[in-house]
Amino acid sequence: MVEWLLGTMSADEEQDIAAYMSRLATASPRHAVHLPAADVLWVKAQLLARWEAERRVQAPLDAIEPFQIGAGLVAAGILLFWSLPALLRVI
Amino acid sequence: MARLDEPAFAACYQRNSRALWSYLYRVTGKAADADDLVQEAFCRLLQADIGGLAEEEQRRYVFRIGTNLLADRWRRATQEASWLDRLRGTIDVHVQPDYDDSVSREFAALKPRERALLWLAYVEGESHEDIANALGLSRGSIKVLLSRARGRLRDLLVAKGLTARA
Secondary structure, eight states: OHHHHHOOOOHHHHHHHHHHHHHHHHOOOSSOOOOOOHHHHHHHHHHHHHHHHHHHHHHHHHHHHHHHHHHHHHHHHHHHHHHHHHHHHHO | OOOOOHHHHHHHHHHHHHHHHHHHHHHHOOHHHHHHHHHHHHHHHTTSOOTTSOHHHHHHHHHHHHHHHHHHHHHHHHHHSOHHHHHHTOOOOOOOOOOOSGGGHHHHTSOHHHHHHHIIIIISOOOHHHHHHHHTOOHHHHHHHHHHHHHHHHHHHHHTTOSSOO
8 A cells, every 4th residue: 555655656757866866976076075094094993992992991980080089078077077176175 | 703904994995985975975965074974984883893794784884884973963963952942843953965066956955864865775776674774764664755755856856847757
């Protein structure tokens, strides 16, 4: 049913579209194509892969950094609270 | 399967980079975008285990990566659009293509997905199944969408008097 509904294009029309697409495929754009050489891209890809691997290793460390800072601040607060009487006596 | 080594990568790049550039240029309408996307696609290709694939399968694979990158770019552009645009429904992330030849004028009037469908079907000669894989759609919807895209292009060609019927 769907095939029948969609099959409304004649063979001529189909040919026209194929011919147009073929013209389009062979039409060369005036824009310059800026693609690097394969060896340059190879080096770039290797670097990107290395950075990605480093980022993956670094990610858990980055994730726990706020907790480290938080724990440090809490410890400093407790230490200050604990030693406050002694400090006040000295002052 | 293993990753491509340098000579295999160079050969794959020589075979497919220009064709992929043409596809991406025709779909995005921007030469600079096509330059970026081709590089990104081949960088990603190197992360995939495709060393054992035949040349034709490698070509399809890199076209699929290119199509995914296009989809990601559009998705990001849609997400970055302001909430007001979304509310008004005036969001249009697809910028007008800047093709520089007269042949492309009708093609520019199509939506990017229609351009992708027609290019993959007619220029790359891919099957419905391969197009469905590349675009992440079902095989059934490819038939419908491709038929609609053909119909739209036919209407544009008829309107411009570029068909035998006109």
